[in-house]
Amino acid sequence: NAGVTQTPKFQVLKTGQSMTLQCAQDMNHNSMYWYRQDPGMGLRLIYYSASEGTTDKGEVPNGYNVSRLNKREFSLRLESAAPSQTSVYFCASKATARNTEAFFGQGTRLTVV
Amino acid sequence: AQRVTQPEKLLSVFKGAPVELKCNYSYSGSPELFWYVQYSRQRLQLLLRHISRESIKGFTADLNKGETSFHLKKPFAQEEDSAMYYCALSGVGAGGTSYGKLTFGQGTILTVHP
Numbered sequence: 001n002a003g004v005t006q007t008p009k010f011q012v013l014k015t016g017q018s019m020t021l022q023c024a025q026d027m028n029h030n031s032m033y034w035y036r037q038d039p040g041m042g043l044r045l046i047y048y049s050a051s052e053g054t055t056d057k058g059e060v061p062n063g064y065n066v067s068r069l070n071k072r073e074f075s076l077r078l079e080s081a082a083p084s085q086t087s088v089y090f091c092a093s094k095a096t097a098r099n100t101e102a103f104f105g106q107g108t109r110l111t112v113v
Numbered sequence: 114a115q116r117v118t119q120p121e122k123l124l125s126v127f128k129g130a131p132v133e134l135k136c137n138y139s140y141s142g143s144p145e146l147f148w149y150v151q152y153s154r155q156r157l158q159l160l161l162r163h164i165s166r167e168s169i170k171g172f173t174a175d176l177n178k179g180e181t182s183f184h185l186k187k188p189f190a191q192e193e194d195s196a197m198y199y200c201a202l203s204g205v206g207a208g209g210t211s212y213g214k215l216t217f218g219q220g221t222i223l224t225v226h227p
Contacts, residue, residue: 031213040122042219043157043199050213058214090157094213102149102201102215104157 002026006091006105013081013112021076021108023091031094032074033102034058034066036087043090049074081112115140115204119218126190127226134185134221136174136200145203146183148174149217152196160185160198170194190225197222 007022025032033048035058045058047066055066063085065077074093078085091105116139126132138144148160161169163176163183174185183200200218 031215033215035217040219042119043217045214045216048214056214059216092157092215094215096213101159101162102147106156 004091004093004103004105006089006108008108009106011108011110013078013110015082015112017081018077018079019081020078021089021091021110022073023075023105024073025093025103026072027093027095027103028071029093029095029103030071031096032068033092033094034064034074034076035090035092036060036085037090037107038087046076046089081110083112086110086112115144115202115214115216117200117202117216117218119198119200119221121221122219123222123224125224125226128192129189132187132190132194132223132225134198134200134223136183136185136218138181138183138200138202140181140202140204142204144176146174146176147201147203148172148183148185149199149201150196151199157199190223192225192227195223195225 004025030051034046035043037043044060049055049068052071067075089108092102094100094102118137146163149157150160151157172187176183197220199220203215
């Protein structure tokens with residue numbers, strides 16, 4: 001059982017380049033999330049999708065877009081990467097929106113130079 | 114708006130000492146609160162949730178709505194408890210239309226010395 005899978009694990013981008021972080025879960029979960037983790041800032045919510053067909057902004061959505069492609073997949077796109085987007089990105093999923101455990105991917109370490 | 118605050122970025126204790134990791138929240142509705150843990154080189158994982166009122170690995174946490182707190186406690190810390198701990202709140206999204214927004218605090222790095 002793979003759980004939540006993120007690709008790639010590592011990426012280096014030049015300022016202005018674009019890329020898409022992929023996330024897939026095989027647990028038939030309804031809700032999916034994208035976070036960034038920065039030292040001293042903890043986990044900050046970028047975007048989330050409470051159910052298939054819906055997406056909502058989190059705390060730090062600027063510079064990002066998301067697509068809930070289907071129930072399994074939730075991608076995060078950086079249209080024009082900036083050094084401030086250097087971070088570790090985590091995808092997570094939950095069975096339902098209410099009071100259920102969130103399962104996390106292994107993270108993507110992104111460096112923008 | 115929902116907000117989670119963990120006032121301590123770092124917490125160090127000696128093995129066998131009691132430990133308390135503080136968590137305060139701001140939320141207008143009825144909150145659902147969790148503690149997650151990230152051990153070195155492992156994925157973030159659920160430690161416990163308030164609704165279960167359970168003790169996991171000797172840790173407990175009580176929701177205090179009057180003080181809007183959900184502190185994590187363990188009477189006797191062990192070296193294997195060293196990790197990053199996150200408090201999290203699940204609430205309603207923008208406009209009250211989407212329940213499922215999961216917000217984390219800044220995290221506390223717990224180090225238990227031998």
